[in-house]
Amino acid sequence: MEGSKRLSAIILAVVIALFLVSWIVKGLAISDSGAALWFSVRDAFFITLAAFLTLAILSFLYKDNPYYKFAEHLFVGVSAAYWMCVGFWSTIVGNLFPNISESLSGYFDVPYKGFNPFYFIPLILGIMLLMRLSARAGWMSRWALAWIVGTTSGLNLIRYLRTDFISQVSNTFVPLLVDWKGVGPFFSDLSLSASGQFTMTLANWVIFVGVFTGLIYFFFSKEHKGFFGAASRVGIWVLMITFGASFGYTVMGRVSLLVGRLTYLFRDWLGLIS
Amino acid sequence: MRRTVPLTITFIVGTGLILSVFFPPFETVGEDFSLFFDIIAVFAFFLGGGNLLRVHGTRIQKKRRDWGYSFITVAGFFLMLAAGLFKLWNPGGITADVTAPGSLFQLMYNWVFNPLGATMYALLAFYVASASYRAFRAKNSDATILLVAAFIILLGRTPLGFYATSWIPDSFSLLQIPNLAIWVMTSPNLAGQRAIMIGIALGVVSMSLRLILGVERTHLGVEE
Numbered sequence: 001m002e003g004s005k006r007l008s009a010i011i012l013a014v015v016i017a018l019f020l021v022s023w024i025v026k027g028l029a030i031s032d033s034g035a036a037l038w039f040s041v042r043d044a045f046f047i048t049l050a051a052f053l054t055l056a057i058l059s060f061l062y063k064d065n066p067y068y069k070f071a072e073h074l075f076v077g078v079s080a081a082y083w084m085c086v087g088f089w090s091t092i093v094g095n096l097f098p099n100i101s102e103s104l105s106g107y108f109d110v111p112y113k114g115f116n117p118f119y120f121i122p123l124i125l126g127i128m129l130l131m132r133l134s135a136r137a138g139w140m141s142r143w144a145l146a147w148i149v150g151t152t153s154g155l156n157l158i159r160y161l162r163t164d165f166i167s168q169v170s171n172t173f174v175p176l177l178v179d180w181k182g183v184g185p186f187f188s189d190l191s192l193s194a195s196g197q198f199t200m201t202l203a204n205w206v207i208f209v210g211v212f213t214g215l216i217y218f219f220f221s222k223e224h225k226g227f228f229g230a231a232s233r234v235g236i237w238v239l240m241i242t243f244g245a246s247f248g249y250t251v252m253g254r255v256s257l258l259v260g261r262l263t264y265l266f267r268d269w270l271g272l273i274s
Numbered sequence: 275m276r277r278t279v280p281l282t283i284t285f286i287v288g289t290g291l292i293l294s295v296f297f298p299p300f301e302t303v304g305e306d307f308s309l310f311f312d313i314i315a316v317f318a319f320f321l322g323g324g325n326l327l328r329v330h331g332t333r334i335q336k337k338r339r340d341w342g343y344s345f346i347t348v349a350g351f352f353l354m355l356a357a358g359l360f361k362l363w364n365p366g367g368i369t370a371d372v373t374a375p376g377s378l379f380q381l382m383y384n385w386v387f388n389p390l391g392a393t394m395y396a397l398l399a400f401y402v403a404s405a406s407y408r409a410f411r412a413k414n415s416d417a418t419i420l421l422v423a424a425f426i427i428l429l430g431r432t433p434l435g436f437y438a439t440s441w442i443p444d445s446f447s448l449l450q451i452p453n454l455a456i457w458v459m460t461s462p463n464l465a466g467q468r469a470i471m472i473g474i475a476l477g478v479v480s481m482s483l484r485l486i487l488g489v490e491r492t493h494l495g496v497e498e
Contacts, residue, residue, distance in 0.1 A: 085358025154291025210465025242466025
C-alpha cells in the first residue's frame with residue numbers, strides 16, 4: 001500500500017515536470033516566432049494543457065486512473081458552465097432583457113424592443129423551475145415543466161406529422177419505371193452503370209419495397225406468418241442494411257475524431273509532423 | 275393545485291401551438307411560445323448547474339470518497355462561469371461577444387472544453403472497434419447482411435475501395451465500391467431509415483396527444 005502511494009506520487013511528479021518542460025519549450029518556440037511574451041506564455045500553457053488533457057482521457061484505454069478521473073470531472077464542470085453562459089448571453093440577454101427592461105438592454109448594449117409584459121411568463125416560470133432545488137417548494141417546478149412538455153408536444157406533433165410522416169410517405173411513392181421508353185430500349189441498354197436506367201429503376205424499387213416491408217416488420221398487431229411473415233423477413237434485411245450503414249458511418253466518424261486528436265498531439269503540440 | 279395546474283398549462287400551451295398552425299392570425303403565438311420555451315430551457319441549464327453544485331458540494335463538505343475530484347468539477351465550473359458571465363480577458367469588455375477571440379471563455383472553450391469533448395468521443399473509436407469484432411461475426415444471415423453493408427460503407431469512403439475496384443468497366447460501374455457505397459446509402463439505407471422515421475413520427479404524435487390531453491402524467495411524478 002505504501003509502495004503504491006509512493007509510485008503514484010513519483011508518477012504525479014513526473015507528469016508535473018513534463019508539463020512544465022512542455023510549457024517552457026512551447027513558450028520559447030512561440031516567442032521565437034515573434035509573439036509577445038504574455039501571449040507566448042499564455043498560448044504555450046493552453047496548448048500544453050490541451051495536450052495533457054487529451055492524453056489523460058486516452059489513458060483510460062489502459063485502465064481507469066486518477067488522470068482520467070481528473071479530466072472527466074473537469075469536463076463535467078466546464079461543460080455545465082459553458083452551456084449556462086451560452087444560454088445566458090444568447091437567450092436571456094438576447095431575447096428576454098430587450099422585452100422587459102430598457103435599462104438592462106442599455107447596460108448589455110442590446111437593442112430595446114419595447115416593454116412586453118408577456119415576457120414575464122417565461123421569467124416567472126424559469127424561476128419556478130429553479131425551485132426544484134428546494135425540498136419544500138420543489139412542486140412549483142412542475143408548472144414550468146408543464147410549459148416545456150406542452151411546447152414540445154405541440155411543436156413536435158405538427159413537425160413530425162409534416163416532415164417525418166407525410167413527406168416521407170409522399171417521397172416513397174416514386175416511379176417504378178425510370179425514363180421508360182419501352183421494353184426493347186430497356187433491354188438493349190441494360191447495364192449496371194451507376195447512373196443507368198436499370199440502376200435508377202432498381203433503386204426506386206428497393207426504396208418502395210424496403211419502406212413497406214420495414215413498416216410491416218414494425219407492425220406487431222398481426223402475427224408474422226405466411227406472406228406477412230415473408231414481407232417482415234425482407235423488412236429485417238432492409239433494416240440490417242440500415243444498421244450496418246449507420247454502424248459504418250459511426251465508426252468512420254469516431255476514427256476521424258481520433259485522427260484529429262492524434263494530429264493535434266503530433267503536429268500542434270510536438271511539431272513532429274507538418 | 276399541484277397536478278391540475280400543470281395539466282392545464284400543458285393543455286393550453288400544446289393546443290395553442292397546434293391551433294396556431296391552422297389560424298394564421300395566431301401564427302405569432304406559436305413563435306412567442308417557442309421563444310418562451312427557449313427562455314425556460316436556459317433556466318433548466320441554471321438548474322443543472324445548481325444541481326451539480328449541490329451534489330458535488332455535499333461530497334466535498336462531507337469529505338466522501340474521491341471528494342477531491344468533486345473539487346475539480348466545482349473549480350472548473352466556477353472558472354468557466356466567471357470567464358463567461360464576467361467576460362474575463364475579453365478585449366471588448368462586457369458588451370462584446372462572449373466568444374470574442376482572446377477572451378478567457380473562448381480560450382477555455384478551444385483548449386479545455388473542445389479537446390476534452392473530442393477526445394471523449396474519439397475514445398469511443400476503440401470501443402466501437404471492440405464491439406464490431408463481436409458484432410461482425412457472420413453467425414447468421416442477418417448478421418452477414420449487416421457486416422456486408424458496414425464493410426461496403428467503410429471501404430467505399432477510403433482510397434482502398436476506389437483502387438480495388440477501379441478496373442471495373444463503366445457499364446458495371448455500380449459494382450465499383452465507392453458507387454456501391456453511395457447506392458447502399460441512397461437506396462436500401464434510405465428505405466430502412468424512412469421506415470424507422472415513419473414509426474418514430476407515429477409514436478411522437480400519439481405521445482404528444484397523450485401529453486396534451488393529460489392521459490400521460492408520469493412526468494409529473496407520483497401522487498402526493
